Amino acid sequence: MSFLLPCPNCGPRDVNEFVYAGELSVRPQKTPSLRDLTSYVYFRRNVAGLQREWWFHRFGCELWFQAERDTRTNEVLTTELVEPSRQAPPAPDTATPDAPAV
Amino acid sequence: MRLPPQPGERLNRDRTLTFRFEGDPVEAFTGDTIASALFASGRRVFSRSFKYHRPRGLLCCSGHCPNCLMQVDGIPSVRACMEPAREGAEVKAQNVLGSLDRDLMSVVDKIGGPFLPVGFYYRTMMRPRRAWPIYERFLRSAAGLGRIDKHGRRTRRFDTEHRRTQVLVIGGGVSGLAAARKAAEAGRHVVLVDDGLADDSDFESAPFEVLSPARAIGIYEGGLVPVDAGNVLYRFRAERIVVATGTIEQPLLFPGNDLVGVMLSGGARRLTEQWSLRPGERAVVIAAGGEAIAQELRSAGTEVARVFDLGEHPPAEIVATGRRGRVASVVVDGEAIDSDLLIMSGGRQPAYSLLAQTGAKVEYDAAGAIFVPRDLPPHVEAVGSVTGVRSAPSHPLPAYAGRGRCFVCLCEDVTRKDVKRAIAEGFDSIELAKRYTAVTMGPCQGRLCHLPSIRLFARETGADEAALGSTTARPPWAPISLGLLAGRVHEPTRRTSIHHRHEELGARMMWTGDWLRVHSYGDPAAEVRAVHDTVGVIDVSTLGKLLVRGADAIGFLERLYPNRFADLEIGRVRYGVLGTDAGRIMDDGTIGRLAKDEFYVTTTSTGAEVVLEWFQWWNSIWGFDVDVVNLTGALTAVNVAGPRARDLLVRLTSLDCSADAFTYLDAKRAQVAGVPCLLLRIGFVGELGYELHFPSTYGEYLWDTLLDRGAELGARPFGLEAQRILRLEKQHILVGQDTDSESNTLDANMAWMVKFDKDDFVGKWALEHMRKRSPRERLVGFEMQNGVVPAEGSQIVVGGRPAGRVTSARRSEHLGTTIGLAWVPPELAEESSRLQIRVEGKLEQASVRLRPFYDPDGKRLRS
Numbered sequence: 008m009s010f011l012l013p014c015p016n017c018g019p020r021d022v023n024e025f026v027y028a029g030e031l032s033v034r035p036q037k038t039p040s041l042r043d044l045t046s047y048v049y050f051r052r053n054v055a056g057l058q059r060e061w062w063f064h065r066f067g068c069e070l071w072f073q074a075e076r077d078t079r080t081n082e083v084l085t086t087e088l089v090e091p092s093r094q095a096p097p098a099p100d101t102a103t104p105d106a107p108a109v
Numbered sequence: 110m111r112l113p114p115q116p117g118e119r120l121n122r123d124r125t126l127t128f129r130f131e132g133d134p135v136e137a138f139t140g141d142t143i144a145s146a147l148f149a150s151g152r153r154v155f156s157r158s159f160k161y162h163r164p165r166g167l168l169c170c171s172g173h174c175p176n177c178l179m180q181v182d183g184i185p186s187v188r189a190c191m192e193p194a195r196e197g198a199e200v201k202a203q204n205v206l207g208s209l210d211r212d213l214m215s216v217v218d219k220i221g222g223p224f225l226p227v228g229f230y231y232r233t234m235m236r237p238r239r240a241w242p243i244y245e246r247f248l249r250s251a252a253g254l255g256r257i258d259k260h261g262r263r264t265r266r267f268d269t270e271h272r273r274t275q276v277l278v279i280g281g282g283v284s285g286l287a288a289a290r291k292a293a294e295a296g297r298h299v300v301l302v303d304d305g306l307a308d309d310s311d312f313e314s315a316p317f318e319v320l321s322p323a324r325a326i327g328i329y330e331g332g333l334v335p336v337d338a339g340n341v342l343y344r345f346r347a348e349r350i351v352v353a354t355g356t357i358e359q360p361l362l363f364p365g366n367d368l369v370g371v372m373l374s375g376g377a378r379r380l381t382e383q384w385s386l387r388p389g390e391r392a393v394v395i396a397a398g399g400e401a402i403a404q405e406l407r408s409a410g411t412e413v414a415r416v417f418d419l420g421e422h423p424p425a426e427i428v429a430t431g432r433r434g435r436v437a438s439v440v441v442d443g444e445a446i447d448s449d450l451l452i453m454s455g456g457r458q459p460a461y462s463l464l465a466q467t468g469a470k471v472e473y474d475a476a477g478a479i480f481v482p483r484d485l486p487p488h489v490e491a492v493g494s495v496t497g498v499r500s501a502p503s504h505p506l507p508a509y510a511g512r513g514r515c516f517v518c519l520c521e522d523v524t525r526k527d528v529k530r531a532i533a534e535g536f537d538s539i540e541l542a543k544r545y546t547a548v549t550m551g552p553c554q555g556r557l558c559h560l561p562s563i564r565l566f567a568r569e570t571g572a573d574e575a576a577l578g579s580t581t582a583r584p585p586w587a588p589i590s591l592g593l594l595a596g597r598v599h600e601p602t603r604r605t606s607i608h609h610r611h612e613e614l615g616a617r618m619m620w621t622g623d624w625l626r627v628h629s630y631g632d633p634a635a636e637v638r639a640v641h642d643t644v645g646v647i648d649v650s651t652l653g654k655l656l657v658r659g660a661d662a663i664g665f666l667e668r669l670y671p672n673r674f675a676d677l678e679i680g681r682v683r684y685g686v687l688g689t690d691a692g693r694i695m696d697d698g699t700i701g702r703l704a705k706d707e708f709y710v711t712t713t714s715t716g717a718e719v720v721l722e723w724f725q726w727w728n729s730i731w732g733f734d735v736d737v738v739n740l741t742g743a744l745t746a747v748n749v750a751g752p753r754a755r756d757l758l759v760r761l762t763s764l765d766c767s768a769d770a771f772t773y774l775d776a777k778r779a780q781v782a783g784v785p786c787l788l789l790r791i792g793f794v795g796e797l798g799y800e801l802h803f804p805s806t807y808g809e810y811l812w813d814t815l816l817d818r819g820a821e822l823g824a825r826p827f828g829l830e831a832q833r834i835l836r837l838e839k840q841h842i843l844v845g846q847d848t849d850s851e852s853n854t855l856d857a858n859m860a861w862m863v864k865f866d867k868d869d870f871v872g873k874w875a876l877e878h879m880r881k882r883s884p885r886e887r888l889v890g891f892e893m894q895n896g897v898v899p900a901e902g903s904q905i906v907v908g909g910r911p912a913g914r915v916t917s918a919r920r921s922e923h924l925g926t927t928i929g930l931a932w933v934p935p936e937l938a939e940e941s942s943r944l945q946i947r948v949e950g951k952l953e954q955a956s957v958r959l960r961p962f963y964d965p966d967g968k969r970l971r972s
Contacts, residue, residue, distance in 0.1 A: 010331035011346070021271070021346070022331075028726070034690070035874075044874050048691045063722055071722075071729040081330055089729045 010081040015088045016068040028061035030054075031073065055079055062086070110149045112385040112409060119383045128198035131208065137194040144170065144177045144190035145384035147200075153369050153435060155179070155189060157205045159254060159551065160522035161218035164209070164434035166369030168519070168557075170376035171306060173357055175520040175552040178254060179203060185255025186552065186588070191305065191322075203255040214251070227527035227546045254552070269342045269596040274300045277334055277347035278317075279325045279463060284493025285353030286311055292351070293317040300345065302336050304587070327584025328352075328466045332488055335584075342593045349488055352464050356457035356494045357556050361395065361505050362525065362565060364513030365429030366453075370436030374402045374454040381409040389450025393439040395419065395427060396454035397503030406452065414446045415439075419503045428511035440511070456503035458560045459495045465582035473574040477502045480560060480579050507564040517565060518558040520551020525565065532569050539566060543580050552588060555580070605650035606745045606808030614826060622715035624651040627828035634922050636827035637834050640796055641923060643823030644751035646815050647794075647832060653698070653717025654744050654802065655710040655724070659735030662706045669727060670700070671854060671863040671870050677702045682774045682789050686844070686862060687720065692853045692875030696720050697844045701776040701789055709776070709787065709802075713844055717741045727871070745808040749815060750798035752969070753822045758799060760818050764788070766799075773971040782814040792970040794835035795963055834919045837928055838963035840890045846901075847888060847916040847930050856884045856932075886913060887938035890958040891946075893927035896920070899948045905933050906945040906952060913937075915946060921962065928962050929955075 011019040030051055035043055052058075058078050063071050074086040114122065124139040130147060137146030144155065144167060154164040155177040165176040172191040180201040181187040189200070206213040234244040278289040281303030289301045293316040301315070305322025312319040323338040332350060336343040358375045360366060370389060374396055377388040391412045394403050399416040406413050417424050428440040429451055438447050461482040465471050467489045469482045474497055481497030508515060508525055515525040523546050536542040548562045549555030559580070567574045603623045611618070611627045619628040627648060629636060639645045657666060666674045670685040677683050682701040689695055696716040701709040712720040717739065724737045749757060758766050764779035771777060775790045784807040789800040803811060816824055833843075842848065842857060854863055855876060863876055893899070898918050905913030918929030937944060942957040964970065 009329045009333040026722070034730075038874055038877075041878055044878070048875065061726070063726070065718075065722075069725070071726050090732075 008081065010083070012062065012074065012083055013086050014064045014067060014070070015072050015086050016070050017064065020064070020067060024064060024066040026063040026065045028063055028071075031059045031061065057084070110151065110386070112381070112387060115382060115385045117382050118385045120385060126194060126196040128194055128196065128200060130200045131202065135200075139194075141194040141384060142190055143179065143181065143187075143192045143194050143198070143200055145380065145386060146194045147189065148380065148386055149384070152209075154209045156202065157209065157212045157215065158367070158522050159204065159520060162205070162212050162215040163218050163367060163522070164212075164215075164369050165367060165519070166435075167372060167380070168360070168376055169358070169373050170379040171357075172304065173553055173556040175254075178552065180255055183258035184590070185257060188588075226530055227523060228531075265340060265592060267340055267342065267590075267592045267596050269344060271344050271346070272300070273346045274298050274318075275347070276300070276349045276351060277302065277325075277345050278351040278353060279334070280304075280353030280355060280493070280495075281311065281319070281321060282353055282355050282493060284355075285351070286315075288351045288353060288490075288492045289315070289317050292349075297349075300347075324587035324589075325463060326587050326589050328463050328489070329584070337587060337589050337593055340593075342596065347488075349490065350467070351490045351492055352495055353491070353493045354460040354463060354495050357460050359455035359458050359505075359560055360557055361427065361453045361455045361509065362507065362515050362517060362561050363427035363429065363509035364511040364515045365431060365436075367514075367516040367519055368429050368431040368436045368451075369434050370431070370449050371429060371451045371453065374452050377402075377450075377452050378405055381405065387411055388452075389448075391448045392450040392452055393417070393441070393446050393448045394452045395424070395441070396452065397456065402452055402454070406450075411450065414448050415441070415444075417441055419505055423504070423506070424509065425506070426511050427509040428513055430513070454503065455505040455561065457494070459497045460556070461491075461495060461497075462554075462582040462586045464489065464491055464495070465579075466584060466586075471579040471582075473577075473579075475573075475575065478504050478564070480563075480574075507561070507568040517562050518546070518548040518551060520553050520558070521547040523548050523558075528562065528565055529569055532566070537570065539563060539577050540580055542566060549580060554586065554588075555582075603651075603742075605648055606805040607648045607650065607747075607812045610809055610812055611648065611826075616826075616828060619829065621651065621829070624714055626651060626714070627826070629828040629830045630826055633828065633830040633834065636825065636831035637922065639823060639825045640751045640794055640827060640831065640835055642752070643825075644749060644753040644757050644819055645794075645827040645831070646812070646819065646824060647748045647750070647827050648746075648812070649748050649800065650745045650805070650808070651714035652741075652746055653710075653712030653714070653720055654740040654746070655712065655717070655721060656738040656740055657708040657710055657724070657735060658706060658738070659733065660706055661733035661735050662708055665724075665728065665731070665733045665735045666700060666708060666710075667867060668731065668733075668870055669724065671867075671872060671876065672700070673864045673867065674700065674702070674708075679704060680776050682776050682791060684791075684862070686854050686857075686859055687723070688854055688872035688876070690871055690875060692872045692879055693850060694844055694848045694852045694854060694857060695723070697842075699789060699791055701787075703776065703787075709789075715845065743805060744802050745805045745811075746800060746802045747812060747815065748793070748798055748800045750792065750794045750796045751824075752797060752972070753819075753824070754797050754799055757815065757819045757822055757824060761814065768972060773967075782811055782818075784811050786811075793839075793841055794832055795839035795841075795961070796835075796969055797972050798970075833917070834921055837917055837919050837930065838921055838924065839961045840930065840958075842888065842930065843917070852888070852932075853879055855879055856886060857888045884935050886932045887935050888916075888930060889933055889938050890960075890962065891915075891929055891931050891944055891955045892924075892958050892962070893918075893929075893946075894954040894956065896927050897948055897953050898927050899929065899946045899953065904947040905931055905937075906947050907934065907937070911947075913944075924962055928958075933957070 119140040121139040177189040299317035303321040464482040616627040698711040787802040903915040904911040913933040944955040
C-alpha cells in the first residue's frame with residue numbers, strides 16, 4: 008500500500024500516516040439475536056470493489072473519518088468527516104449532589 | 110596498457126590513486142572505475158560464475174550483467190564496472206575458493222555438469238532424509254554470492270527522505286534530458302534521476318534538479334518512486350513520471366558465449382571511449398551494423414579478423430572455443446578464426462520494467478523481435494528508445510547451433526540444455542519455467558536474459574512469443590542494499606519527567622511499550638519491604654491520563670464502560686474495565702469525577718493511545734457533547750504507598766488527610782509542596798496509598814521533595830518489579846499480562862462491575878450471552894507448594910493434558926511462598942483446589958487461592 012489518502016482535514020497524505028480501521032459495520036440499534044450479534048462482531052463483507060471504511064489520521068490531525076475506496080485499485084473516491092447522528096439518549100442525571108467541583 | 114588520450118575519456122591522467130585488489134596494489138587514474146583500473150593492470154577474469162565457477166570477464170561495462178561483482182570495502186556484490194576507484198579501497202573477489210584465476214570450486218564445472226542440472230537440489234538431495242542436514246550445510250556454504258560483513262552494522266548510516274515533485278524523469282539520456290528541460294521550461298518542478306552512465310557535463314546548468322548517480326528501484330501505486338542515491342533512499346511522490354530508461358543491448362546465445370573475451374559492443378565501446386583501453390588484440394564481430402563497430406575497434410588498435418553482419422549474412426552456427434576460460438578461436442558456419450575477442454550484439458531491448466510495474470502492457474513486437482510497453486497509465490509517460498521505436502532490428506536466431514554449453518542466464522548459470530530439460534519436465538508456462546530454472550531471477554534481474562530466454566522458450570516449445578507473453582516485472586529494478594531498505598533505526602522512546610532521577614539512583618530500566626520504566630533500584634525485595642513497613646514512592650507517569658469533559662460526559666462513559674457512573678459522586682474514584690462489543694477486556698483504569706460533567710480517566714501504560722482513539726471513534730458515531738483531552742505527557746504521576754504514606758503527605762500539604770476526611774477512593778485537589786496536585790486515594794499495591802497527578806514540569810522537584818522529606822520515615826523509591834509482587838499479593842490483575850484478547854470481564858471475576866440493568870453499553874449483548882453459558886475458564890490465584898517459580902505461560906495440567914496457563918508468578922518474601930495468577934477450568938476454580946503446573950518438564954503442585962494473599966479484607970488499604 009502506498010497510495011495517497013485525502014484527509015478531510017489535512018488534504019492528501021501518505022497512507023502510512025493513517026490507521027485503517029476496517030469496513031463500516033453498523034451496530035445494532037437494540038438487543039440483537041445471537042446470530043445478529045455474531046455477524047456484527049465477527050463477520051465482514053470483504054468486498055472486492057467500492058467499500059466504505061474507517062480511517063484515523065494518527066500522525067496528523069487525529070480525526071476519524073470515512074473513506075470510499077475501491078479495494079481492487081486503492082482509488083479513494085471520497086473522504087468525509089462523520090456527521091454523528093444523535094442516537095444516544097441524554098445522559099442520566101441522577102444522584103449527583105450539587106457539590107463544588109474537586 | 111592505456112591508449113593515448115582519447116577525446117571523450119573520463120580520466121584525469123594527472124591524478125593517480127592506488128587501491129588494493131586481493132592485497133596487491135593497483136594503480137588507477139581519477140575517473141577510473143575499479144573494473145577499468147583492473148582491466149588496465151592486465152586482469153581479464155573478474156568473477157567466477159554462480160554455480161559452475163566458470164571464469165567470467167567484462168561483458169557489458171554498464172552495470173547490467175553479473176560478471177564483475179566484487180567485494181569492495183566489505184560490501185558484497187558491488188558492480189566493479191560502475192564503482193569509482195577510490196584511494197585505499199580494499200577490493201576482493203567473491204564466490205571463489207582460492208583465487209579468481211585458480212578457483213578450487215571450478216571442479217564443479219569439470220565433473221559436476223551432468224549431475225547438476227537445473228533444480229538438482231529438489232531431486233537428488235531428497236534421500237536419505239537423514240542426510241539432509243549434511244547436504245544443507247554443504248549447499249548453504251556453496252550457494253550465494255559474496256559474504257555479508259557481520260560487523261558492518263555500524264559502518265554505514267542510511268536515511269530515508271520523503272520528497273514530492275511535479276515531474277520525475279528517470280534516465281538522463283538524450284530523451285530524458287529533453288523531457289526534463291521541456292517540463293522545467295513549462296514551469297514544472299522537475300527532478301531527474303540518472304544512474305551515472307550519462308555524461309555529467311550534460312547536467313551542468315540544467316534548469317532542474319539532478320540526482321546522479323541514483324537509481325529508481327521501482328514505481329509503486331500512487332506515483333511512489335523509491336530512488337537509491339547511495340546512503341539515502343528518496344521516496345518520491347510524483348504527479349507525473351517520465352520514464353526514459355532507454356534500451357539494453359542483448360547478448361547472443363551460442364556455445365561458449367560466456368567465455369572471457371566475449372563482450373557486448375557497448376561494453377567494448379565504453380572501455381575504449383571512457384577509459385582508453387583496448388578491449389582485445391584480435392576481434393571477431395557478430396552484430397547488425399557490424400562494420401561500424403569494427404571501425405571503433407580498429408581505432409583502438411584492435412585487429413578485426415572478421416565481421417559478420419546479422420542483417421546481411423546471418424550465420425547459422427556460432428561456437429566460441431577457449432583456453433582456460435578465455436576465447437581462443439571463433440567458429441562461424443564452419444570457419445574457424447583465431448581471436449581473443451568476440452564482440453556481439455543481439456539488438457537492443459527497451460528497458461521497460463519500470464513501465465510494466467505501473468500497469469503498462471508488455472507486447473511482443475515480432476517485426477523488431479523485442480518486447481515493447483503499451484497502454485501506459487495516465488500519470489506515466491515513456492520517452493525515447495524505451496518506447497520501442499526501432500532503429501535497426503537485428504533479428505538474431507533465438508540460439509545458434511553448435512556443440513558446447515550455451516548460457517541463457519549468466520547470473521544463475523542456466524544453459525540451453527537446462528531450459529530444454531525444464532520444458533521436457535512439463536514446465537510449459539513461462540512463469541513456472543522462470544521459477545524452476547531461475548532464469549531472470551539473478552543479479553541482472555532479466556536485463557540480459559529475459560528476452561533471449563523467452564525467444565528460446567518459444568522456439569523449443571513451438572509457440573510464438575506473443576502468445577507466451579512476458580514474465581511479471583517486479584521491484585527492485587536495480588539492486589539495492591538491505592541497509593537502505595531498512596533505513597535508520599527509529600525506535601521511539603518515551604521517558605517520564607523523572608527519568609534522569611531514576612538513572613542517578615542507579616535504576617535498572619525496562620521497556621513497557623514505548624516507555625522506559627524502572628524495573629528496580631537494585632533490590633526489589635527491599636523495595637517491597639519498604640512499601641509494607643514504611644512508605645515507597647513509584648513513578649507512574651506512564652499511566653494514560655485522559656480528561657473527559659462535556660454535558661454528556663456521564664452518558665458517554667456509561668456507554669463505554671460496563672460500570673455505572675451516574676451515581677459516582679463528585680470527588681470519588683471508581684475502577685473500570687473497558688470492553689469491546691465482543692465482550693473482551695481491552696483496558697482498565699480508574700475514573701474519577703472532578704465535577705458534574707468532568708471526569709479524569711486513567712488507562713494502562715501502553716493503552717493511552719488506543720483508549721483515546723477508541724473514545725474518539727465511538728464519539729464520532731454517537732456525537733455526544735463531550736471532549737476528550739490526552740494529558741498523558743502533560744502530567745506526571747507518582748504513587749506514594751505504605752503505612753507511613755499519610756505521615757509523609759501531611760508534612761507537605763495542608764489538606765486534611767485523616768482517614769475520615771480523605772477516605773479510600775476519594776479524589777481531591779491540593780497543593781503538595783507547593784505543587785498543584787490531583788490526589789487519588791487508590792491502592793494498586795495494597796497499602797494505604799495516594800496517587801499524585803501534577804504538571805510534568807514539577808516532576809523532579811516533587812520526586813526529590815517526597816524522598817527528602819520521607820527519608821526519616823524510611824521512604825524509598827520502588828520499581829515495577831516490586832509493584833508486580835505487591836499487586837500479586839493482592840491478586841490485582843494486569844490487563845495484557847493476566848488477560849489476553851479472549852478474556853472477558855465475567856471470567857476474570859469482575860462480574861460485580863457489570864451493570865446489566867443499563868440500557869446499553871459496549872459489550873453488553875455479548876456479556877449477556879456469556880452470562881447465560883457456563884464459563885470456559887476462570888482467573889484464580891494460586892500458591893505453589895514447594896516455592897518453585899513457574900515461568901509465565903506455564904501449563905496447568907489436568908489428567909496429563911494442558912488445561913490452563915499461568916499468567917503471573919512471583920516469589921513473595923512477605924508470604925514466604927510463590928504466588929501467582931492462572932486461568933484454570935471452572936471446576937478447579939474452588940478454594941484449595943489442587944493444581945498441577947508443568948515447570949521445566951516436571952509437574953509441580955499448587956493450590957488455588959480465591960482471596961487476596963495479603964490483607965484480604967482491605968483493612969490496610971482503607972486505613
